[in-house]
Amino acid sequence: MRTVQPISFSILTMVLALALAGCGDKPTPETKPTAQVAAKVNDDEITVHQLNYELSKLGNLNPEQSKLAAAKVLNSMVDQQLLVQKAIADKLDADPQVQQAIEASRRQILAQALIQRMTLDQAKPDEAQLAEYYAQHPALFAERRIYRLQEINVQVTPDNVEMVKGQLQETKNLGDFLNWLKAQNIPARAVQSTKTAEQLPLELLPRLHQLKDGQAMTFASPNGLNILVVAGSETHPLTPEQARPTIERFLDNAKKRGAAEAELKRLKETAKIEYLGEYAAAKPLGSPAEATPNGSPMTGESAAGTANDPK
Numbered sequence: 001m002r003t004v005q006p007i008s009f010s011i012l013t014m015v016l017a018l019a020l021a022g023c024g025d026k027p028t029p030e031t032k033p034t035a036q037v038a039a040k041v042n043d044d045e046i047t048v049h050q051l052n053y054e055l056s057k058l059g060n061l062n063p064e065q066s067k068l069a070a071a072k073v074l075n076s077m078v079d080q081q082l083l084v085q086k087a088i089a090d091k092l093d094a095d096p097q098v099q100q101a102i103e104a105s106r107r108q109i110l111a112q113a114l115i116q117r118m119t120l121d122q123a124k125p126d127e128a129q130l131a132e133y134y135a136q137h138p139a140l141f142a143e144r145r146i147y148r149l150q151e152i153n154v155q156v157t158p159d160n161v162e163m164v165k166g167q168l169q170e171t172k173n174l175g176d177f178l179n180w181l182k183a184q185n186i187p188a189r190a191v192q193s194t195k196t197a198e199q200l201p202l203e204l205l206p207r208l209h210q211l212k213d214g215q216a217m218t219f220a221s222p223n224g225l226n227i228l229v230v231a232g233s234e235t236h237p238l239t240p241e242q243a244r245p246t247i248e249r250f251l252d253n254a255k256k257r258g259a260a261e262a263e264l265k266r267l268k269e270t271a272k273i274e275y276l277g278e279y280a281a282a283k284p285l286g287s288p289a290e291a292t293p294n295g296s297p298m299t300g301e302s303a304a305g306t307a308n309d310p311k
Contacts, residue, residue: 041081139209148232155187155224
């Protein structure tokens with residue numbers, strides 16, 4: 001019998017789960033007591049262990065919450081298994097793209113498992129480290145703000161980019177700036193959002209924290225120019241005690257990144273790596289530490305200007 005793996009709402013991931021399950025021995029009714037089976041879906045079984053694994057992702061729940069959650073999660077696992085069975089009946093597991101997705105997910109799972117094992121016993125930060133991190137990041141904690149932001153993506157060209165930046169500097173009202181762009185037939189798209197300091201890219205936050213309400217920053221992007229306007233903000237500081245869980249998580253992740261980078265460097269020093277064919281001149285990607293936090297597309301130069309919130 002096949003067994004169900006962790007819940008996912010992607011059929012590709014469901015097929016991956018089934019493929020991974022197939023790597024082990026398939027239990028028989030003689031070796032798997034009925035008490036350990038939570039549900040049967042045609043010829044497949046969902047075990048209590050599998051259900052408990054999914055429930056563990058929900059964190060600490062009281063007995064009443066656990067009972068309600070177990071019913072919902074089990075129903076989701078049943079739905080998932082029905083879709084997996086249909087996908088296999090339709091031979092999706094033989095589709096080349098699906099097989100590539102399975103292999104890519106397998107590599108990611110194994111790499112993450114290695115990092116988790118390497119950092120499983122790493123020491124928690126002490127009080128001095130917590131206090132130091134709190135003091136070094138006022139924008140996140142002692143001077144934390146909630147920002148009301150307006151992001152404008154302008155499709156500029158090399159010929160008009162400086163003109164757009166200059167107009168932003170001179171404009172006192174964001175609405176007037178958008179009208180000017182329209183009059184110049186310069187395509188632009190505006191998006192509004194409200195974000196706390198910790199929801200912003202960490203490399204952007206210190207510069208954004210220095211801006212007053214109504215000021216703006218510009219960033220070069222692959223498709224033109226991004227303008228980020230602080231339409232308004234409110235100060236909501238966190239005490240050291242309130243910030244403690246966040247700081248512990250940041251420091252824990254930093255240690256994991258450091259351990260992963262050190263191990264990767266060691267492996268590269270002893271590995272034989274060749275780039276072949278048209279990829280012979282390919283350069284290795286930057287280290288994880290060089291990646292932009294939160295996946296932000298904003299990179300490049302920045303310049304401050306002013307633009308008031310339109311009314």
